[in-house]
Amino acid sequence: MKILKFGGTSVGSPARMKSLLDIIDPSAEQIVVLSAVSGTTNSLVEISDKLLKEDKQVALTLINALLAKYNEFIIELLPEGDFRDQGQEVVDYHFNFLASLVNDIFTPIEEKVVLAQGELLSTTLYHIYLKSIGVPSVLLPALDFMKTDADNEPDIPFITANLQPILAKYPENKLFITQGFICRNSFGEVDNLRRGGSDYTASLIGAALLAEEVQIWTDIDGMHNNDPRIVKGTRPISQLSFDEAAELAYFGAKILHPQSVFPAQKYKIPVRLLNTMEPSAKGTLISMESEKGKIKSIAAKDGITAIKIHSSRMLLAYGFLRRVFEIFERYKTPIDMITTSEVAVSLTIDYTDNLEKIVEELHAFGSVEIDTDQTIVCVVGDFGASKHGFASRVLDSIKHIPIRMISYGGSQYNISLLINTEDKTEVLRSLHNRIFE
Numbered sequence: 001m002k003i004l005k006f007g008g009t010s011v012g013s014p015a016r017m018k019s020l021l022d023i024i025d026p027s028a029e030q031i032v033v034l035s036a037v038s039g040t041t042n043s044l045v046e047i048s049d050k051l052l053k054e055d056k057q058v059a060l061t062l063i064n065a066l067l068a069k070y071n072e073f074i075i076e077l078l079p080e081g082d083f084r085d086q087g088q089e090v091v092d093y094h095f096n097f098l099a100s101l102v103n104d105i106f107t108p109i110e111e112k113v114v115l116a117q118g119e120l121l122s123t124t125l126y127h128i129y130l131k132s133i134g135v136p137s138v139l140l141p142a143l144d145f146m147k148t149d150a151d152n153e154p155d156i157p158f159i160t161a162n163l164q165p166i167l168a169k170y171p172e173n174k175l176f177i178t179q180g181f182i183c184r185n186s187f188g189e190v191d192n193l194r195r196g197g198s199d200y201t202a203s204l205i206g207a208a209l210l211a212e213e214v215q216i217w218t219d220i221d222g223m224h225n226n227d228p229r230i231v232k233g234t235r236p237i238s239q240l241s242f243d244e245a246a247e248l249a250y251f252g253a254k255i256l257h258p259q260s261v262f263p264a265q266k267y268k269i270p271v272r273l274l275n276t277m278e279p280s281a282k283g284t285l286i287s288m289e290s291e292k293g294k295i296k297s298i299a300a301k302d303g304i305t306a307i308k309i310h311s312s313r314m315l316l317a318y319g320f321l322r323r324v325f326e327i328f329e330r331y332k333t334p335i336d337m338i339t340t341s342e343v344a345v346s347l348t349i350d351y352t353d354n355l356e357k358i359v360e361e362l363h364a365f366g367s368v369e370i371d372t373d374q375t376i377v378c379v380v381g382d383f384g385a386s387k388h389g390f391a392s393r394v395l396d397s398i399k400h401i402p403i404r405m406i407s408y409g410g411s412q413y414n415i416s417l418l419i420n421t422e423d424k425t426e427v428l429r430s431l432h433n434r435i436f437e
Helices: 014-022 040-052 056-077 082-103 108-132 156-168 197-209 242-250 258-266 320-330 355-362 390-397 421-435
Strands: 002-006 030-034 138-140 175-179 182-184 190-192 213-218 239-241 271-275 284-287 295-310 338-340 344-349 367-381 405-408 414-420
Touching (some): 002 197, 014 108, 030 108, 030 197, 040 056, 040 082, 056 082, 056 108, 082 108, 108 138, 108 175, 108 190, 156 197, 175 197, 197 213, 242 367, 295 355, 295 390, 295 421, 320 344, 320 355, 338 405, 355 367, 390 414, 390 421, 414 421
Parallel strands (some): 002 030, 213 271
Antiparallel strands (some): 182 190, 271 284, 295 344, 295 367, 338 344, 367 414, 405 414
16 A cells, blocks of 8 residues: 655645546545645644634634635535535535634634644545546545554554554445544644654655655755755755655755654655656655665755853863753753864754843853854765765865854765755755755
């Protein structure tokens, strides 16, 4: 069985939703994971925000505006008659629910339910469309099998134990449709996977069923060797290892969320990144294997803050780094990069909500310097200890650019450089010209 995930742009219009059958093979065993129609989740977030702030009239206006879009959507998607009536019934049901929240108490629990409406709508409408053209399919409610544990981590044994019996009820059926992103938490409440969203769902289902392959269909033909929005002449990468893909995704490659790689990696399920708009394009295959002896790609992550702690008195003291890390752990702030010297330690973060409190506690160790508007540029490839020359090529290509930090050796797959964000475009282009051209 294969797992096919389609993002919001792939189902962003009735025409695109209909064209999915150019990719989906109803005669093959497949589970299709759908995101919400593009723009829907953003609208639902805005509606939730207004409801939380008790700005009820604005919330109702936003709900009605989104309803109008879906009323037009089903007219174009479904033929007149019973199937369009079914579609209208589904739309009315979900939007009556949203409207009912305007006059009710609204909490973060209801907010999660609101955010689930997009995927529930897209999958049900697509299921009705398939029925209207005579293509057999089964709608699988993700809330029946997708669950997180008390630590908000996916419960793969639960997913396996609950999904397999559902599939077994339909031995003659090959095509299944389900929702990405949404799940239940350990209390049984409607929740979402947050990190990685629908990509994560597809990877989890693939892991739970030991699928043949997970396919992530988006609007770009695989992961490129640089940011195509900034650098001309980028090319899709044909093959990546899971570790390489995770590095690129974490450090800025938007096509894939790093969290969505891990379930597939753990269970050795190949992941293929493909382009809905160009189904014949080869895309990128992510697996346990990788081409050796190559630099694969360059990615950049903005919004980085660098923190330098200077302490000649304490740095070499036993337990110093542990005490520093405990501060970041206490404020639930992940660290991206870290370098040390005899008298100082520098590190970077991208979550700054608690920066002021963190810096206040760090002052107990010595002087603290903060640099904002920084960017991490990550060069990914085969940087194993046996390789030589790659690091010098990277550094030589940007010798005219000031570098704030360098991280090399923590992984055999990347070199990370911290630069001023204003230098990002020049760095990406210089690296590309030196490494790939």
